[in-house]
Amino acid sequence: MRELMYLQAINEALAEELERDEKVFLIGEGVQTGTFGTTTGLVDRFGPERIMDSPLSETAIAGVAVGASMLGYRPVADLMFADFMYVCADEIFLKAAQWRFMHGGLQTLPCVFMANIGAYRKLGNEHSQCPFSLVLRSPGLKLAAPSDPYDAKGLLKTAIRDNNPVVYFFHKGLLGMSGPVPEEDYTIPFGQAVVRREGDDVTVVAPSFMGFWAIAAAEELKDRFSVEVIDPRTLEPLDLDTILVSVRKTGHLVILDEDTERCGFAAELAMQVMEKAFDDLDAPIKRVCAANYPIPGGVMEKYVIPQPEQVMAAIEEVMA
Amino acid sequence: MRELMYLQAINEALAEELERDEKVFLIGEGVQTGTFGTTTGLVDRFGPERIMDSPLSETAIAGVAVGASMLGYRPVADLMFADFMYVCADEIFLKAAQWRFMHGGLQTLPCVFMANIGAYRKLGNEHSQCPFSLVLRSPGLKLAAPSDPYDAKGLLKTAIRDNNPVVYFFHKGLLGMSGPVPEEDYTIPFGQAVVRREGDDVTVVAPSFMGFWAIAAAEELKDRFSVEVIDPRTLEPLDLDTILVSVRKTGHLVILDEDTERCGFAAELAMQVMEKAFDDLDAPIKRVCAANYPIPGGVMEKYVIPQPEQVMAAIEEVMA
């Protein structure tokens, strides 16, 4: 199969959906040029009315997504860095997430908020967040976090076709990663985790960029433990079943989460597993997350965001 | 001891701190009048320069708190409803929480964000939230959540004297509650939980308004189980030790949290307990939280926010 980079896969998903449905449009700061390459070139094909460069106004951009989606459009709002969701938080977390619900479920809001997540680039606290729990604490939103080009394309297409507001987080560490992407149209259903590597001793759940380290650690430790690695792909809806099946098999669970530890996805998933499979656990669940600090600039970053050694240590501990 | 209402205790704490330290000032929409009575009358004593009515501009209000605190003032920003933190999220969660840290810890930002939390009044999704996890996912902030007049006063005084940004959540269901409040100056140290009721069979951790139901359930079930009820008082810093001592004694833990369940304080605390005291647990931890929906208006609210029966059921289940 042909290979594409992650950013190209995103670009292609946008192009195909723009082509397929004239109600789809893209809006954001400089999307005609494209900060991450994810939207580059689309304006040549679809014109400035559908690839809309906007003023530096995340609040209005998000408002456009909310408003236009109620009238049958399928806006994709490019927020650049996920950290910037904080500057349009009312629009995303109170309006997009809750509008349908609070008006009795009579409307649909098919809009996508796409944003770049992740650290490891020494960009500091306002360009490095991975704010999964910020999204997850707002029911009404869906959350997709692809970890390879195939998923990047398939999940974005699903996001655009979904009749609900979807937050689509793409990771800066994956932008240049290549992988097979079919030429034919395909989508990836939300709420279907994928087992990236099979194993019998310990389950590692690792969304987005964390998958790399899970695989690397599994490989590194393969003579000692058989590690099963699961990528949930969407965090809402979450495919808890696949995770439970694995945990029932292995009895051990490590959860990786690049987001700040406190009140994060890792704690939530651990709690759900405890609620459903407490008796299947042979050891306490371990989590490896960003420590409870802002993300520092410079080399100090490494003391805050998850490191590969921590992943290995967690697997060893849970197996000890 | 004399009794005061919770809202009076807050008012008195503000008055005493305004009196004690001329660097303290209050800013917010209509604070000279006072939406909840918590700030009413202060303008008569301290004048409009220190009890500042502001335009309807939460972003600027929060910005004032951040900026003025860097220059030695101790602003108390009244945000009215905690839900409105979403309209000034950058200022609170990226600026107040992170400014000191991202500039190397050379400054102090002694400011307080006070806001009303809680449902049970059928006010709908944008006036009923209890967004603990929104705050907790941002290290750099402290979080106090008093559950009675005594704590309301003591914690607010501590918050104002603290050299860091503190979020102070007072609950709308407690405003009119009376309780003993000493006349003498006192403060309550952050990070000290209090055991509201001693018991041997099961530990119930219940911040803010949830304490009521914990006590009520404990009373209701007293012939069957001896329930220990703990109020953490501050969620950051969190007094995990007091909780662990209790859990080691009882072997059973139920956590109440009025915030949305997903990625909430309950999951976080459960995970921390699991990390530290897995072997002391005789049963899976139970949580009772707001279900994963926005908070509906009207009577449907009851299907989303925690109900007393659920608290009892959780205790029974964890003891089953």
Add this chain to the structure above:
Amino acid sequence: MKFEKEDLVKLYRNLVRTRAFDEAAVRWLAQGKLLAFYHPAQGGEAPGVGGCTFLRDDDIVYPHLRGHGLPHMIGKGISPKLYLAEHCGKATGAAGGMGGFHSVFPEKGALGAGGTIGSCFPVSVGWALAAKKNGRGQVVVCFFGDGSANRGTWHEAANMAALWKLPVVWVCENNGVAQFVPIEDAYPLEDLSNLASAFGMPAVVVDGQDVMAVAEAVTAAVERAREGKGPSFVECKTARFGPHGIGNPDKVHGKDRDPRQIEELKRRDPVALFRSRLLEQGVLTEEDAERISREAEAEVAETEAFIDQSPFPDDPGMLDRALYAE
């Protein structure tokens, strides 16, 4: 626009109905029938009624919070029945009893409203962009208060609307106070219409107690928008007769609002003013006016009976259905 006799009568009828339903809502809140809270429209009915009565069905309105949108919905031709059933928490309400004070009537261009003041602006721009894209000539009319105009959301939305010449009309219901804060303490200039100059948007200031003046100004701005000429700003100087919300003290600076000021304001009651004007001009007779009042009261009574007979919702399955669309 030239108003025919029936237009004027319709305008008057809508004003009277708004007042009647608003008074009923206040009554029902006191009785515990209307849930949560209520922010009466009394004294400030004309901007909503005048600004909405002559819109097209498919024009879209973002209602201001006064009367929780009663003036706007009534102006837009929406029966307040389902809206008020909703506000009373009944299963027959517009949102099935789970919206509280939130209701939608999409076929009449009422797509809902948020509870954070100032969130009207970005959403309205989204609607207006959609309206421009779909080319059906729809116009969005966004109503908001003087306090709302302090929010930064205004700036981003107004800029975008002006830049892209979106079909939106900004109608400011300036009643001189935001909850407990008088406008002098919230904005440095006399007229909020100065805000429009930052974006080169046309702006007018009208007597917001004169429902016709409002109707004329908004209609002109709507026509302009419909022709593709972009947004404009209509500032209506209006009044709030009572406290911000029922149960709130009616204070500014922690002191009661001056009763003489309120007397003054009440002397310019928009319903009474329009009534005398129409009587004077012979558009209405006393009997007409009384009949209209009686009909409004009958409509209120009918609505009340409907609400009283309606059950509360009790199906937790509603939650999932409302949360996500298929």
Add this chain to the structure above:
Amino acid sequence: MKFEKEDLVKLYRNLVRTRAFDEAAVRWLAQGKLLAFYHPAQGGEAPGVGGCTFLRDDDIVYPHLRGHGLPHMIGKGISPKLYLAEHCGKATGAAGGMGGFHSVFPEKGALGAGGTIGSCFPVSVGWALAAKKNGRGQVVVCFFGDGSANRGTWHEAANMAALWKLPVVWVCENNGVAQFVPIEDAYPLEDLSNLASAFGMPAVVVDGQDVMAVAEAVTAAVERAREGKGPSFVECKTARFGPHGIGNPDKVHGKDRDPRQIEELKRRDPVALFRSRLLEQGVLTEEDAERISREAEAEVAETEAFIDQSPFPDDPGMLDRALYAE
């Protein structure tokens, strides 16, 4: 303000130093010595340098992102050494190596800056309110770009500043583009100074390539603020010679910026313009000018040596110390 000869020389020296350090930063980024990213100041040095060089030490500056604040810090009399050591991630940096491009020099009125564009406005208002309260005559000067002016934070902050006559000067560094978006696609009017009219704030538009024009306009506005007359707005029409950030393409609408336009811009290089003016006026000789350049290069070399000799931080204990104050 009348500028003496030494004032002019200082201004020139600051411009030259800014350019030299900015070029060094670009070099160091390419070498992997400067961490993360860099948004050069080249072409846009005059607003920061001109706006800051004559401020009091205790006046407070919110720097704009160009050069990550180099023009402003140099203008303010802050040696760029610790700032650049910080930007290179060294333990000797202003934030101990954990700030990235964030540094503070409180004794010189540099209290930091955020990374979300537009967050400058509310924080500046907080500083200005404190300055007004403490009565020491401090003034806050907030620098921001044309793109930043699209953010709603502007509206709330500007309104509050005007309302309370706070001592703040808003200096807009309008270089006609925000990353990839030209101002014509982001604001409907010619001059951003129109934003000030929404609040009745005085505003001027100056040639932002003329460092003296900037210095004069800002000084006048600062004096006004210091006298308690409230905020004003200075719009500097300036330029960006290269791409938004190193590594970004220099495009608008997805196409390369017109090279002729850039040539045009470069013909009005603020350093060269001021140099010829001063030579012409006899304030500087060629030798003076060359000496100033040599000194600037020497300062850069010294800074580089300092950075090269400095270790990276490696103490996780810093995290706790930085997170919460005692």
